[in-house]
Amino acid sequence: MPSPASSRIDGRTTRWAGQRERRRREFVEAALRAIAHHGPGLPIERIAEEAGVARTRLYKHFADASDIHRAIASRVVELLNAELAPLWNLHGSPREMIAAAIDTHTRFLSERRHLYLYLGMYALSQRDPDGDAVNDVKTTIGQHLTRLFEYYLTTFGLRTLVAQPVAFGLVGMVDATVARWLDEPSELRRDELVGLLSRWVWAILDDTLRSGGVELDPDAGLSAPDLPFP
Structure with a gap:
């Protein structure tokens, strides 16, 4: 049975992990705004400026610049896949x-x-x-x-x-x-x-x-398969 002290430590660890993840998301959203305004080649300093923090503050929540870019790219993929959803249900x-x-x-x-x-x-x-x-x-x-x-x-x-x-x-x-x-x-x-x-x-x-001997009417209805998301 865990002791009260270990429970408090576990609780603090969980809260810190949740807060860190929340801050990472906030920084990523700030980066998206900066990219939309300044273009894709913006430096890390511009992302920090948009987030209203010093550059060093970012690195308390990300391992390095590559980690920041991976987090942003992952979020971009999520957004773009959502916008391209109609392509999966033609x-x-x-x-x-x-x-x-x-x-x-x-x-x-x-x-x-x-x-x-x-x-x-x-x-x-x-x-x-x-x-x-x-x-x-x-x-x-x-x-x-x-x-x-x-x-x-x-x-x-x-x-x-x-x-x-x-x-x-x-x-x-x-x-x-x-x-x-x-x-x-x-x-x-x-x-x-x-x-x-x-x-x-x-x-x-x-x-x-x-070329395979099939002539298809481009204006005739065509049943679409139920394909899973890529």
Whole structure:
């Protein structure tokens, strides 16, 4: 049976751990505000300034600068995955699903550009129990689309070997095109860009299906599989 003294020590330890975790979250949220305002390449001093503390104060709650960046990147992944949730529940016709996915992605890049760039600069390097790297959001989307394409290719009796290169090729095309559009604004509106990209994506998917002898009506309803979150 634990003594009263050890119980008090355990209680203080638990409270300190909870307070430390709360302060870490507060510092991370301050960092997100600073990134949104100043851009992804901000120094640690700017994060401390946004949090209203000295830089040395941050290091009482984080092991080092890498620990700070990992905590921020983890939070960014949480936020971006939440915003990209519609990508995991696509439904409707092929044309509708493509347009919805691209609209979600382009809106997210437009509104969270600095956070997305930050994630690219400080990519997570944590490992899951199986030893696979935790990849950035682009890779997560590519993996999800790969499984989606594998499902449909199997349904249509086609080989699934092309699923991954097609999925990642489309993600790369859309991401690079939108990133360039954001870096060099033009008179092209976002909805017009979404329309262009949607047509290009369908052209690639249609060619992939036709090469296997499948002709799919892009405006006909298509049942979506219940795939788990990546």
